[in-house]
Amino acid sequence: MALRIGDTAPDFTAATSEGTINFHEWGAGSWVVLYSHPADFTPVCTTELGRTAKLKEEFDKRGVKAIALSVDSVDDHKKWIDDINETQSTQVNFPIIADEDRKVSELYDMIHPNADASATVRSVFIIDPNHKIRATITYPASTGRNFGEILRVIDSLQLTDNYGVATPVDWVDGEDCVIVPTISNEDAKQRFPKGWKELRPYLRLTPQPNK
Numbered sequence: 428m429a430l431r432i433g434d435t436a437p438d439f440t441a442a443t444s445e446g447t448i449n450f451h452e453w454g455a456g457s458w459v460v461l462y463s464h465p466a467d468f469t470p471v472c473t474t475e476l477g478r479t480a481k482l483k484e485e486f487d488k489r490g491v492k493a494i495a496l497s498v499d500s501v502d503d504h505k506k507w508i509d510d511i512n513e514t515q516s517t518q519v520n521f522p523i524i525a526d527e528d529r530k531v532s533e534l535y536d537m538i539h540p541n542a543d544a545s546a547t548v549r550s551v552f553i554i555d556p557n558h559k560i561r562a563t564i565t566y567p568a569s570t571g572r573n574f575g576e577i578l579r580v581i582d583s584l585q586l587t588d589n590y591g592v593a594t595p596v597d598w599v600d601g602e603d604c605v606i607v608p609t610i611s612n613e614d615a616k617q618r619f620p621k622g623w624k625e626l627r628p629y630l631r632l633t634p635q636p637n638k
């Protein structure tokens with residue numbers, strides 16, 4: 428069955444471009460972005476991996492570790508990393524899982540047989556420090572992911588965990604947030620000293636708490 432939000436991210440041990448890892452041990456105490464690629468030496472993936480490397484500072488700020496997956500070998504990954512570094516003007520600074528037997532791809536339902544019988548689609552799993560899946564995003568092989576959107580989702584999840592706010596449509600960092608309906612006005616007075624606008628009793632907007 429497909430993995431869903433709230434499920435525990437399945438653990439696994441796998442070979443990667445940075446050696447063998449146990450997934451839960453590797454991600455212990457961090458948020459994790461696990462994302463799949465259809466194959467090595469493919470153009471869209473090359474740009475995505477380059478972007479991930481360049482965003483390391485943004486991931487670090489949020490306590491996030493990135494890990495990619497492709498169904499090719501460690502040797503191929505290493506050769507491909509040289510290409511990525513050269514063509515994308517960066518240094519790949521995170522592991523790429525070598526899922527030659529498709530064990531992890533199948534565990535995470537990354538192969539959608541009606542799209543392609545053997546290559547993975549572009550899955551993204553955002554996983555919290557308790558190993559819970561907090562968001563999943565799936566793109567077709569032909570569409571490169573928007574890593575700004577991935578960071579935006581992480582920001583939203585971390586605001587919810589830390590402050591009890593949700594984020595409204597098209598929210599970007601710095602904009603007003605929504606007070607979650609389970610917080611009463613009485614509690615909100617303590618939690619949101621900057622106050623809020625009540626458009627409806629269920630629609631209360633407050634300045635982003637950590638700004």
Ligand code: BEZ
Nearest residue numbers: 465469470471472568569
């Ligand atoms: C790519 O990564 O460039 C790609 C992979 C599969 C289909 C189309 C594009």
